[in-house]
Amino acid sequence: MQLLKTILRQHTLAFIAIILLNLLSAGLGIAIISWINHGLLAEQSLALGISKMLGLLLLLLATTLGAQWCLTTLGHQFIWRKRSAMVWQMMNTPIATLEAKGEGELLALLGPDIRNITLAFVRLPELIQGIVLALVAMGYLGYLSVPVLLITIGWLVVTFTLGYKMVSKVYQHIDKVRGYESDLQSSFQVVIQGRKELALNPARAKHFYDTHYQAAAMGYKQNIIKADSYHLSAINWSNIMMLGLIGVIFLLAESQGWISMAVATSFSLTILFMRTPLLQAIGAYPTLLSGELAYKKINELLPEKSLPKEGKTQKVKDTWQQLRWDNITWQYPDKGFEVGPLSMTVTRGETVFIIGTNGSGKSTLSLLLTGLYPMAQGHAYCDGQAINAKSLMSLFSVVFTKPYLFETVFLEPSEADHALAAEWLMRLQLNNKITVDNHQLSTLSLSAGQSKRVALLLAMAEKRDILFLDEWAAEQDPQFRRYFYRELLPWLKQLGKTLLIISHDDDYFDVADRVYEMQQGHLRLLSAEESRQAARAVISQS
Numbered sequence: 282m283q284l285l286k287t288i289l290r291q292h293t294l295a296f297i298a299i300i301l302l303n304l305l306s307a308g309l310g311i312a313i314i315s316w317i318n319h320g321l322l323a324e325q326s327l328a329l330g331i332s333k334m335l336g337l338l339l340l341l342l343a344t345t346l347g348a349q350w351c352l353t354t355l356g357h358q359f360i361w362r363k364r365s366a367m368v369w370q371m372m373n374t375p376i377a378t379l380e381a382k383g384e385g386e387l388l389a390l391l392g393p394d395i396r397n398i399t400l401a402f403v404r405l406p407e408l409i410q411g412i413v414l415a416l417v418a419m420g421y422l423g424y425l426s427v428p429v430l431l432i433t434i435g436w437l438v439v440t441f442t443l444g445y446k447m448v449s450k451v452y453q454h455i456d457k458v459r460g461y462e463s464d465l466q467s468s469f470q471v472v473i474q475g476r477k478e479l480a481l482n483p484a485r486a487k488h489f490y491d492t493h494y495q496a497a498a499m500g501y502k503q504n505i506i507k508a509d510s511y512h513l514s515a516i517n518w519s520n521i522m523m524l525g526l527i528g529v530i531f532l533l534a535e536s537q538g539w540i541s542m543a544v545a546t547s548f549s550l551t552i553l554f555m556r557t558p559l560l561q562a563i564g565a566y567p568t569l570l571s572g573e574l575a576y577k578k579i580n581e582l583l584p585e586k587s588l589p590k591e592g593k594t595q596k597v598k599d600t601w602q603q604l605r606w607d608n609i610t611w612q613y614p615d616k617g618f619e620v621g622p623l624s625m626t627v628t629r630g631e632t633v634f635i636i637g638t639n640g641s642g643k644s645t646l647s648l649l650l651t652g653l654y655p656m657a658q659g660h661a662y663c664d665g666q667a668i669n670a671k672s673l674m675s676l677f678s679v680v681f682t683k684p685y686l687f688e689t690v691f692l693e694p695s696e697a698d699h700a701l702a703a704e705w706l707m708r709l710q711l712n713n714k715i716t717v718d719n720h721q722l723s724t725l726s727l728s729a730g731q732s733k734r735v736a737l738l739l740a741m742a743e744k745r746d747i748l749f750l751d752e753w754a755a756e757q758d759p760q761f762r763r764y765f766y767r768e769l770l771p772w773l774k775q776l777g778k779t780l781l782i783i784s785h786d787d788d789y790f791d792v793a794d795r796v797y798e799m800q801q802g803h804l805r806l807l808s809a810e811e812s813r814q815a816a817r818a819v820i821s822q823s
C-alpha cells in the first residue's frame with residue numbers, strides 16, 4: 282500500500298518502534314493467558330496471585346496504550362505535514378493547472394480525502410495490533426500443538442480468502458464513492474454560491490436538487506451501502522468461522538485425541554483472545570482502503586515534486602523602460618479558446634487600453650500577459666532581456682473582474698503606509714465607510730462597486746509598477762466612472778504607474794495613449810483614427 286510504504290519510508294525508526302511495542306503487547310497478552318491457565322492457581326497464595334495478575338494486566342494496558350498512542354501521533358504528524366504540503370503546493374501550482382482540475386475535485390482533496398487518511402490512521406493501530414497479535418498467538422498455538430496449528434491455519438486461510446473477496450468488493454465501491462464525493466462538493470458549491478438564484482427560482486432549485494444533487498447523493502449512498510454490506514459480511518463471516526474453529530478443536534481433542542482437553546482449552550482461550558482484535562483489524566481494513574484511495578487521488582492530482590521549474594524571480598531593474606511580448610500563445614485545454622499568436626509592447630508610464638467584444642479574449646490575455654497563464658509559444662522581454670513568468674508577475678498588480686478581497690492591507694508593520702491608505706480611501710470616496718486599523722480593513726461587507734474600489738486600494742498598497750484593471754469601472758456609478766477615467770487614471774499616470782486597462786467605456790478611450798483591440802483571440806493596435814472610430818462604433822451600436 283502506497284500510504285503505508287510512504288509512512289514507512291519517512292518514519293522508518295518510529296514505525297519499527299511501534300511494531301516492537303505491538304509485539305511486546307501481543308506477547309504479554311499471550312503470556313498472561315498462558316500464566317492464567319497454568320500459573321495462577323499454582324501461586325503460593327491467592328493474594329500473591331491476584332497482585333501478580335494485576336501487575337501483568339497494568340503492564341499490558343501500558344504497552345497497548347503506548348503502542349496505540351505512538352501510532353496515532355505518528356499518523357496525525359503525517360497528516361499535518363501532508364495537508365500543509367498540499368495547501369502550499371496548491372498555492373504554488375500554476376492557476377491553469379488548478380482550473381483544469383475543477384473546484385469540486387480540489388475541495389474534495391482538502392476535505393474528504395484528508396479526512397479519510399486521518400480515519401485510516403485512527404484505525405491503523407487496530408489493524409497492526411490485530412495482525413501482530415494473530416502472529417504471536419500462532420506461535421503460541423504452534424508451541425501447544427503443531428498438527429492442530431496446521432488445521433487452524435488451513436481454516437483461517439479459507440476464512441480470510443473468502444473474507445478478502447468480500448473486502449475487494451468494498452474497495453470497488455469505495456472507489457466509486459470517491460467519485461461521487463467530488464460531485465457532492467461541486468453541488469455544495471452551487472448551493473452556497475448560487476443561493477440567491479436558487480431561492481428566487483424554485484423550479485430551477487428543484488431541477489438542480491432532483492438531478493444534479495440527488496444523482497451525486499444517491500450514487501454516494503448506494504455505493505457506501507454496498508461497501509458497508511460487504512464489509513459487515515466479511516466481519517460476520519470471519520466471526521462465525523472463528524467460533525466454528527473452536528468447535529473443530531474440541532472435536533479433534535474429544536474424538537480424535539490429537540490434544541488433551543486442557544490444551545484444547547488453551548487453544549480456545551487463545552483463539553477467543555485474538556478473535557476481537559482480528560475482527561477489529563478486518564473492520565479497520567476498509568477505512569485503510571479509503572485512506573489509500575484518498576492518498577492515491579491526492580498524489581494523482583497534486584503529485585509531489587510536480588511544481589514546474591519556473592526558475593528564480595530575476596530582479597527586474599527599477600529603471601526598466603519597456604516590456605515586450607513576442608508571438609505569445611495560449612489555449613484552454615481540450616482544444617478550447619486560443620489566444621495569439623500576438624505581440625505587444627508597453628512602455629513605462631503609458632496608459633494602454635484593451636478593448637473588444639465579450640468573449641474576444643481580453644481577460645484571458647490579462648492572465649497571459651501577467652504570467653499567470655504559461656505561454657505555449659513566444660517569450661516576454663524586459664528591455665530586450667527575456668524574463669520568466671515569476672519576474673513578470675512581480676511587476677503587476679491586477680484587479681480582476683471578480684476580485685478576491687483580503688482583509689490585510691499591508692503584510693508587515695514596516696510596510697504600513699497609513700498615509701497612502703488614508704489618501705486612497707479618500708480618493709475612492711470610501712473614507713466614511715472603511716478605515717484601516719492595524720493593517721486591516723475595518724469591514725468587507727460592501728456593495729459590488731465598493732468592493733472594486735477596495736480591490737484597487739489593495740492593488741495600490743502592493744506598490745508595483747504596473748496596474749492592470751479588468752473592466753474595473755463596470756460596477757461604478759456614472760459620476761464615479763467619469764471621475765475614475767478623467768481624474769484617477771491621469772493622477773496614477775502622474776505617479777508614474779503604467780496602466781493596462783480593459784474597458785468597454787467608449788466615452789473614455791481618449792484617455793489612453795494607445796488602444797489595442799482583441800478580436801477572437803487576436804490583438805491589434807489601433808491607430809488614433811481607428812480608436813476614435815471604435816468609440817463611435819460602440820456608441821452607434823448602443
Ligand SMILES: Nc1ncnc2c1ncn2[C@@H]1O[C@H](COP(=O)(O)OP(=O)(O)OP(=O)(O)O)[C@@H](O)[C@H]1O
Nearest residue numbers: 380613617618637638639640641642643644645646
Ligand atoms: N477557464 C476557462 N476554460 C476554458 N475556456 C475559457 C475559460 N475562461 C474563458 N474561456 C473562454 O475563453 C474565451 C474568452 O474569454 P475571456 O473571459 O477572455 O473574454 P473577455 O474578452 O474577457 O470577455 P468579457 O468582455 O465578456 O469579459 C471565451 O470564449 C470563454 O469561453
